Amino acid sequence: MFAISLGDGAELRPLEPWQAEEFLAHMDRGRAFIGQHVGLPDAVTDLDSARRWLQSYADKAAADTGRLYGIRLDGLLVGGVLFRVFDTNTGTCEAGCWLEPDAAGRGLVTRAARVIIDWAVRERGMYRVEWHVSAANTPSINVARRLGMSRDGVLRANDTYRGMRQDTEVWSVLAPEWCAASGSR
Incomplete structure (x- = not known):
């Protein structure tokens, strides 16, 4: 299994x-x-559901329709990044993230997302990388900004989360923008 250093004792590995x-x-x-803005904790409640959720991403990886990576800090799993959608036919994918509170504020998600987006654009030829985020999730919106994404718009009241309607912001970066901003990295 590979591990990519994110610096400061952090690394990115397949999950x-x-x-x-x-x-x-x-x-x-x-x-x-984590559950403030994303449903992952509601989907993973016991060992069987954890195994099923991880298997769903193993199946996506095998079908080339998604990917999942864990963020580790000093060896401890503290979060992750993923391609929830990975459509090689259209050249569009959707990246996402989650993180434990003790690991927040260290730039881990930004660094990890940068690694997977760079791979998607440069190695897999993705043209558009999207970031869908609850309009109330300021830390994740700030990640999109740090990644050089543009805010495409807001899907008003498009998602029901824990019984409440919420707006979703859609951010994106296009391959030429990514390559120009990231240089020869």
Whole structure:
């Protein structure tokens, strides 16, 4: 298995079904914080659901329709980044993230997302990378900004989350913009 250094004791690694126990423990540590804006903690509630969720991404990776990576800090799983959608036919993918509260504010998500977006654009030929985020999730919106994404618009009241309607902001970066901004990185 590969590991990519993110600096400061952090690294990015694939997250796979055999890691379900560790993934569930991570989700339990960050459940309330992560669940403020994303439904992952509602989907992963026990070992079986953790294994199923990780397997769904293993299946997506095998079908080349999604990817999942864990962010580790000093060896401990503290978050992740993913391609929820990865459509090679259209050249469009959707990146996303989550993080435990103790790991927040260190730039880990920005660094990890930069790695996977660079791979998607430069290695896989993706033309458009999207970032969908609750309009109330300021930290994730700030990640989109730091990644050089543009705000395409707001889908008003498009999503029901925990019984409440919420707006979703759509951010994106196009391959020429990404390559121009990132240079020879």
